[in-house]
Amino acid sequence: MPIKRVQVEVVQGEGFKTECRAGKHTLLIDQPAVMGGTDAGPTPLDYQLMALGGCLAAIARIMARQRNLTLRAVKVSLEADLNTDRLLGKPAADRVGFSAIKASVSLDADLSLEEKKAFLKEVEERCPVSDNLINPTPVTVVLAG
Secondary structure (H helix, E strand, O other), X not given: OXXXXXXXXEEEOOOOOXXXXXXXXXXXXXXXXXHOOXXXXXXXXXXXXXXXXXXXXXXXXXXXXXXXXXXXXXXXXXXXXOOOOHHHOOOOOOOOOOOEEEEEEXXXXXXXXXXXXXXXXXXXXXXXXXXXXXXXXOOOOOOOO
């Protein structure tokens, strides 16, 4: 069973602007100005949705190549709702994360509606980001020093 370790490093100085490194790539995370940030980048929640959309699209492309299907384009539109009270330290009965995520996927391919539905079902089943969101994944947060 091949195991791939994924590693990133996240560094935040003063304020909310955060530099994230994954291999040779650097991304910025920030908060909107109204929340005290500088709006220099998407929020962590935006990135979570982008990660899901990007993974669904990538798995669709992998599957199309494996099956020699012509997949001209994939479009994934995502939306999610959350109650921000708990993350702001206010009492709330809701969980702190998204209450639900909806991903609407358009596939530009020569497939019937039923074939597209079956294809998309398998895409979701093979998407590790979707799997991590649907199933409990142990997370350990420790003080490094």
